Amino acid sequence: MRVITKSKRRAEFGDFQTPVGLAEAVCRLLLASGVNPASIVEPTCGIGNFLLASVKAFPRSAHLVGVDINPQHIATANSKLEEFPHRQTVDLHCGDFFTSRWDRLVGLPEPILVVGNPPWVTNAQLGSLGSENLPAKSNFQNHAGFDAITGKSNFDISEWMLIHLLEQLEGKQATLAMLCKTAVARKTLSYAWKNEIGLQRSSVYRIDAAEQFGVAVDACLLVCEMGRQASHDCRLFASLTSKRPTHVFGYRDKQLVAEVGAYDAWKHLQGVERYRWRSGIKHDCSAVMELRRLGEVYTNGLGERVAIEPTFLYPMLKSSDVATGQTATTERRMLVPQATIAEDTRQIEAKAPMTWAYLQKHGRLLDRRGSSIYKKRPRFSVFGVGPYSFAPWKVAISGFYKSLNFRVVGPIDGKPTVFDDTCNFISCQSRDEAEFLVSLLDSPQATDLLKAFVFWDAKRPITVDVLRRIDLLKVAEALGVRPRAEEFIGESIAKTDALFTVGA
Numbered sequence: 225m226r227v228i229t230k231s232k233r234r235a236e237f238g239d240f241q242t243p244v245g246l247a248e249a250v251c252r253l254l255l256a257s258g259v260n261p262a263s264i265v266e267p268t269c270g271i272g273n274f275l276l277a278s279v280k281a282f283p284r285s286a287h288l289v290g291v292d293i294n295p296q297h298i299a300t301a302n303s304k305l306e307e308f309p310h311r312q313t314v315d316l317h318c319g320d321f322f323t324s325r326w327d328r329l330v331g332l333p334e335p336i337l338v339v340g341n342p343p344w345v346t347n348a349q350l351g352s353l354g355s356e357n358l359p360a361k362s363n364f365q366n367h368a369g370f371d372a373i374t375g376k377s378n379f380d381i382s383e384w385m386l387i388h389l390l391e392q393l394e395g396k397q398a399t400l401a402m403l404c405k406t407a408v409a410r411k412t413l414s415y416a417w418k419n420e421i422g423l424q425r426s427s428v429y430r431i432d433a434a435e436q437f438g439v440a441v442d443a444c445l446l447v448c449e450m451g452r453q454a455s456h457d458c459r460l461f462a463s464l465t466s467k468r469p470t471h472v473f474g475y476r477d478k479q480l481v482a483e484v485g486a487y488d489a490w491k492h493l494q495g496v497e498r499y500r501w502r503s504g505i506k507h508d509c510s511a512v513m514e515l516r517r518l519g520e521v522y523t524n525g526l527g528e529r530v531a532i533e534p535t536f537l538y539p540m541l542k543s544s545d546v547a548t549g550q551t552a553t554t555e556r557r558m559l560v561p562q563a564t565i566a567e568d569t570r571q572i573e574a575k576a577p578m579t580w581a582y583l584q585k586h587g588r589l590l591d592r593r594g595s596s597i598y599k600k601r602p603r604f605s606v607f608g609v610g611p612y613s614f615a616p617w618k619v620a621i622s623g624f625y626k627s628l629n630f631r632v633v634g635p636i637d638g639k640p641t642v643f644d645d646t647c648n649f650i651s652c653q654s655r656d657e658a659e660f661l662v663s664l665l666d667s668p669q670a671t672d673l674l675k676a677f678v679f680w681d682a683k684r685p686i687t688v689d690v691l692r693r694i695d696l697l698k699v700a701e702a703l704g705v706r707p708r709a710e711e712f713i714g715e716s717i718a719k720t721d722a723l724f725t726v727g728a
C-alpha cells in the first residue's frame with residue numbers, strides 16, 4: 225500500500241465525503257421510487273455515510289459491502305456501523321477500486337443497489353499530482369486503456385468507475401445510484417446507450433454541489449435501473465425532490481440528444497452544412513495579441529503602450545460582445561499575423577517593421593504557448609485563420625453564453641471584424657445574406673432543432689458541432705423561402721469552395 229500524505233490525499237483521491245443529510249435524501253428518493261435491495265454495495269465508501277443512510281432506509285436488506293482505498297476511512301465506517309443496530313451481514317474492507325473483483329462483489333443476492341459517490345478527479349489533475357490512482361490497464365501517458373473504453377483521452381476516473389460498474393451489473397436485477405458531475409453522468413449514459421448495456425430506466429437529479437461540497441461544479445445523482453427492456457431516454461430533474469422532469473435527454477440515431485422531444489419533432493431539418501461553421505481565431509496569448517485602441521495609440525494586456533502599423537490589426541469581438549449585441553463598434557484589436565495557418569510570418573518584417581519588432585520583443589511569451597497546434601508552424605502563428613476570417617460579413621454566436629443569439633456582424637472602421645476563439649461564425653458576402661441567414665437561424669424550427677443538441681450546463685454549450693447539424697436549405701424550405709436561400713447558398717458555395725481550398 226502506498227503512503228498517502230494528508231495534503232495530497234483530498235485531491236488525489238477526490239476525498240469529499242458526502243454530507244449525512246445528502247446521503248439520507250438520496251436513500252429516501254430511492255426508497256420512494258421503489259428500490260428495495262437485498263444487497264447494498266458502496267464501491268468507494270469513505271467514512272460510510274451512504275452505508276449508514278442505506279442501512280436506515282433499507283432495514284430489510286441482507287448484505288452490505290463497502291470498499292475504500294483509505295484504511296482510516298474503513299475503520300471509521302466500521303465503528304459507525306457498529307454503533308447502529310442492524311441485521312445485515314457486513315463486508316467492509318480496504319481495497320483499490322481498480323484492482324477489486326467487482327464481478328464477485330456484485331455476485332450477491334439480487335436486487336442489488338450500488339450506491340455512493342466515486343472520487344471527482346480527472347486524469348489531468350492526477351497527472352499534475354504524479355498520482356497513479358487509475359485503472360491498471362490505463363497507460364496514463366497515452367491513456368490507452370481508457371481510450372479503448374471511451375475513445376477519449378481526457379477523463380474523470382469516476383466515469384471509468386461508473387462504466388465498469390454498469391458493465392458488471394448488466395443482466396442483473398440492480399440499480400446504480402451515484403453522485404457525480406453532470407458531464408460524467410452524460411458520458412456514462414452515452415457509453416451505455418452506445419454499447420447497448422441494458423438500462424431500463426435512467427434519471428438524473430441535479431444537486432447543488434456548491435452547497436453540499438463547496439465546489440463550483442454541475443453535479444447530480446445518476447440513477448440507472450438495469451433491465452432487458454432497454455430505453456435510450458433519461459429524465460432530468462431539477463432537484464432530488466422534484467416530482468416532474470424538466471426534460472428528457474437521450475440517444476437517437478447514434479448521437480446524444482439534449483431534448484428528445486425537440487429532436488423527434490425537428491430531426492428532418494438536419495442534413496448538409498451549407499455554410500461552414502468556424503470558431504474564431506486562437507492565439508493563446510491575449511496579453512500580446514489583443515490590443516485596445518485609445519485614440520491614436522494602442523495598449524496591450526501587459527499594460528504597455530504599443531506603437532505598430534494597423535496593417536495586421538483587425539477589429540475584434542469577444543463572446544460577451546456577441547452575446548450582448550455590442551457588435552457595431554469596438555476598440556478591441558487583434559494582431560492577426562497570418563492570412564492562413566501556413567503563411568510564413570517573416571513577410572511581416574518588410575510589410576510592417578514595427579509590428580515585426582513588437583512580435584520579436586514578445587517572442588518569448590509567444591514561444592512559450594504550450595499547445596501542440598503551434599509546433600512545427602511559423603513563429604508567431606495563430607490558429608483558425610483563413611480567407612473566411614476576412615470575409616466582410618459574418619453571422620456570429622457566442623459559444624459560452626447560455627442563449628441562442630445570432631448576430632449580423634459587418635466591417636468595423638473599414639476592416640473585416642474577427643472573433644476570438646470563444647465565438648462561432650459563418651462568413652457571408654453581404655449584409656443581405658447575413659440578415660437572411662439570421663432570419664433562418666432565429667426561426668422556431670431552427671431554434672428547436674438546436675435546443676435538441678445544446679446541453680446548457682456544458683462549459684461551452686454552443687459548439688461548431690452543434691451548429692453544423694442544421695441544414696439551412698431545409699429550414700428555408702420549411703419557412704417557404706427556399707428560392708431566396710438557393711440564390712445565396714449557390715453563390716456562397718461558389719465563393720466558399722474557392723475560399724476553403726486555400727487555408728482550411
Ligand SMILES: C[S@@+](CC[C@H](N)C(=O)[O-])C[C@H]1O[C@@H](n2cnc3c(N)ncnc32)[C@H](O)[C@@H]1O
Pocket residue numbers: 236237238239240241242243267268269270271272273274291292293294297319320321322340341342343344357358
Ligand atoms: C467523493 S469521496 C466519497 C466517499 C463516500 N462514497 C461518500 O459518499 O461519502 C471518494 C472516496 O473514494 C475513495 N477512493 C479514491 N480512489 C479510490 C480507489 N482507487 N479505490 C477505492 N476508493 C477510492 C476515497 O478514499 C474517498 O473516500
